[in-house]
Amino acid sequence: MTDLLVSVRDDSEFDIAVAAGVAIIDFKEPSRGALAAVEPAIWQSAAKRLPHLHANDAPHRTRPLLSAALGEPEDWQAVIRRLPDAFQFAKIGPSGIDTAREMKRLWGEAALHLGATTELVAVAYADFEAAHCLSPAEIFQLAGQSGFRRCLVDTFTKDGRSTTDHLSYAGLRELGEIASQASMRWAMAGSLRLEIVDDLETQGILPDCYAVRGDVCQHDRAGNLSPLRLQQWVDRVSLPSRKR
Numbered sequence: 001m002t003d004l005l006v007s008v009r010d011d012s013e014f015d016i017a018v019a020a021g022v023a024i025i026d027f028k029e030p031s032r033g034a035l036a037a038v039e040p041a042i043w044q045s046a047a048k049r050l051p052h053l054h055a056n057d058a059p060h061r062t063r064p065l066l067s068a069a070l071g072e073p074e075d076w077q078a079v080i081r082r083l084p085d086a087f088q089f090a091k092i093g094p095s096g097i098d099t100a101r102e103m104k105r106l107w108g109e110a111a112l113h114l115g116a117t118t119e120l121v122a123v124a125y126a127d128f129e130a131a132h133c134l135s136p137a138e139i140f141q142l143a144g145q146s147g148f149r150r151c152l153v154d155t156f157t158k159d160g161r162s163t164t165d166h167l168s169y170a171g172l173r174e175l176g177e178i179a180s181q182a183s184m185r186w187a188m189a190g191s192l193r194l195e196i197v198d199d200l201e202t203q204g205i206l207p208d209c210y211a212v213r214g215d216v217c218q219h220d221r222a223g224n225l226s227p228l229r230l231q232q233w234v235d236r237v238s239l240p241s242r243k244r
């Protein structure tokens with residue numbers, strides 16, 4: 001089954017995402033870059049409110065999982081200790097990291113600060129040259145060798161270009177193969193639009209998860225969540241993947 005991750009920035013967007021039945025709700029501040037953290041008080045509020053919200057709004061559904069963006073290599077240390085245990089996933093952008101050794105050091109240090117219930121997700125940027133970091137294939141390979149269970153490819157520069165504008169279908173297929181060989185689930189983000197999901201399926205590219213922000217907002221990724229657009233994504237991702 002394909003999951004849907006939606007990024008939210010505050011309590012009210014969180015409520016909308018829970019009510020829509022989003023499987024993974026990811027906290028990030030979209031006006032400050034690809035993976036900027038929200039204020040830790042917002043994490044704490046979500047962790048506290050989720051059991052009640054879920055019981056009231058959608059008790060028949062599986063409770064959504066919580067994810068947090070912690071920023072880039074220079075940001076995460078300021079906030080990581082305040083991430084509640086109720087968060088299943090945490091992500092740190094790899095910008096500026098251009099060696100395997102540095103990448104592994106960052107992952108190792110971050111993992112030391114996460115609670116036992118929070119899993120670090122390996123992040124790669126499709127526009128890795130702009131982010132001055134290792135390529136997605138290098139990061140996926142390294143993540144597989146390092147025992148990661150999940151990895152994500154996103155875009156660092158939020159200028160409207162999608163991951164599919166930066167990586168070829170062959171490149172995306174390669175990421176799927178690396179993930180599959182290492183038994184990792186892989187997620188695809190990066191200014192995705194619903195029609196891209198159709199194109200990817202036609203090409204036989206089937207990520208385990210789609211992660212979106214801009215396409216579920218009213219104007220751009222820094223705008224308000226659109227409940228209508230959100231529902232269209234929830235419905236689309238819940239369809240069985242078309243087999244080629």
Ligand SMILES: O=C[C@H](O)COP(=O)(O)O
Pocket residue numbers: 005007026028154155158189190191192211212213214215221
């Ligand atoms: O993790 C998902 C990102 O928030 C994707 O944001 P975006 O769809 O605006 O590129």
